[in-house]
Amino acid sequence: MGRKKQSFEDFLATPKAERTSVKFPEQEFWRYEYTKRKFFIDMFYSISKSEKGSELPFINEASMKLVRKRINELCSVVIGEHIEECIKVREAFDLAASDFAKMANVPLKDVLIEWYNVSSEDQIPKHFYCDVLISLISGYSQWKYKGDPKYDYLYCYKIGGAFVSFNPEGSSHYLAAVEELHRLSSRYGYYPWVMINPKSMTTVYLDYRDKGAVYDPVQDMFLKQDSRKELSIYTNLASRDGKQYFEEEREATYYCYFNSIAKDFRMKKEVDNAFWGYSAFKKQPTKKSPVYGDITQADIQLVVEKEYSKSIKSDFCKTVRDSIVAYQSWFDDSYAYSKDSVLSLDSALVVGRDQTLFETRCFGLWMWDKVVFQNASKAEAMREVFNIPDPLNSPNPLFDFRFNCDERQLRRDFFMTQQCVENEKIVVMSKLS
Structure with missing residues (x-):
């Protein structure tokens, strides 16, 4: 007798599913604040006609x-x-x-x-x-x-x-x-x-320290178009009435076709088969475009260009699965409550290996704001950290958790923030080592 299939409700009660609902609001808050800073930098160069330098x-x-x-x-x-x-x-x-x-x-x-x-x-x-x-x-x-x-x-x-x-x-x-x-x-x-x-990091830190985690809901989001195409692998889709917005097949490019709305569609089977077809294509690329699936019934066209470099199955399958889930959820709201959807959201929206504390991100962005918006040098910003008075008259400096840290740690905090702003997303500290 096979193992009892876990229900969707049971799955939502697991730590893995709960992690998304807990971690996502915090990480989305930081994405929002990092993106605001990058927006100001880009707009500054656009309006002032200044040339972008290394500093x-x-x-x-x-x-x-x-x-x-x-x-x-x-x-x-x-x-x-x-x-x-x-x-x-x-x-x-x-x-x-x-x-x-x-x-x-x-x-x-x-x-x-x-x-x-x-x-x-x-x-x-x-x-x-x-x-x-x-x-x-x-x-x-x-x-x-x-x-x-x-x-x-x-x-x-x-x-x-x-x-x-x-x-x-x-x-x-x-x-x-x-x-x-x-x-x-x-x-x-x-x-x-x-x-x-942009929010004041002093205010954000005090709200967090004295009131617990306080995140404003991030609203007014728009579809970030370049988020759908990265690493030379992307999808083209069909509309709800069946019109296919597919590209014409090109040489030396791998194409997959999925009928993701079909009742007999099986996510794992289809994604695994697509990967094995891609693996064969990588070993023996030909001028003729290799194809997986049937275009006549397809609602998703997956395009993998020859420049796509990742050969690890988990990376390929995650990208494909996330694309299918996104389309299914757009096509019919009921798909948003599937187990595949929750797994996709967990991996797509939450940076799982991010262990950076909330106060550390506050501190790093406070230093970044000091340098960019107040024209302080990095050294000046780091020195001032130990002299910021606590608005609530505490005898300790505001960011007292960094009081005994050496300069290398402070520079690491600043560099992490700089990378997050430049990339408009959460950057994991371990990747900066």
Whole structure:
């Protein structure tokens, strides 16, 4: 008698599954803060026309204001083109909220705060226009890629029958502004208006030390397009109506085709077979494109170029499995609750070997901010660490956990942060040794 198959609910209760829900918010918070800093550096070079050197730039408050001004100008141009539609949408929404408040006999203010998903009434206008911008950028993405699911990010803001949608016939200034906002969103994976206010690491550290782990939910994320193609292995997909957005097969390239929505699709079997076909291709590459699977019924085309260097089965299979899971979850929400999906999220979203403490990342980013935003040298930043007064009047310096460390450890903290900012992601300390 075979081993009883573990249910999805049982699997979620395991330490492996729980690790994702615990670790992911923390790591996503740091990705967010690292990406904000990289965004400022890139925008600084773009606006100032300076040449990028080997040393970190000094971005003073005036330069930060120029970056914020540039983003605000782009947003204003886009919103300005739709101002009449925005007024209608807002009026329809507020009217619906008013009717509900009367029917439920509750204050209108409370209904508006709940419906707009904000913490106070004065946040409503900003929240509303951010939603409109998200709708327009997503609409532009749909228009640009003509429904290709690889770039799908549909967010249509509809209230009370009114809606705000991208206008491909708009003015040249409008089209240029939408295109730039979309470019920045897809480049960094977050909307640009949420990246212009990096958090103070002093505040973050105090919140963590005195209140426990405090992470703001990372919202307003966009599809980071270069995250779907790395190491010369990537996927092309079919739309929900079956239209294939596949590339034409090229010589000396390995192609796999999966019908991942089919009832008889077996993830492990299909991925393993794809790997063994790839292994044979690596040993004896031919001009003719080797193919695994049937293109006629396929909803996923996996492309492995000859430059792809990894031959370890686990690396190949992880990349393929993650791509299949991402497509299945997009195609039908029910796939998001599969065991394959949880395993994929665990490996894709959480850097499993990351043992860096939260306070260490606070400290490293505090030094980085000191160098880049306040023009201190690395040596000056490290010396100041021991003289930062604790806002709560503690007799010890703020980052007292580093008080007895030597200079090599402090430089290691700074270098780790620099690598995280440059790569816009968590970098494991052991890889920097």
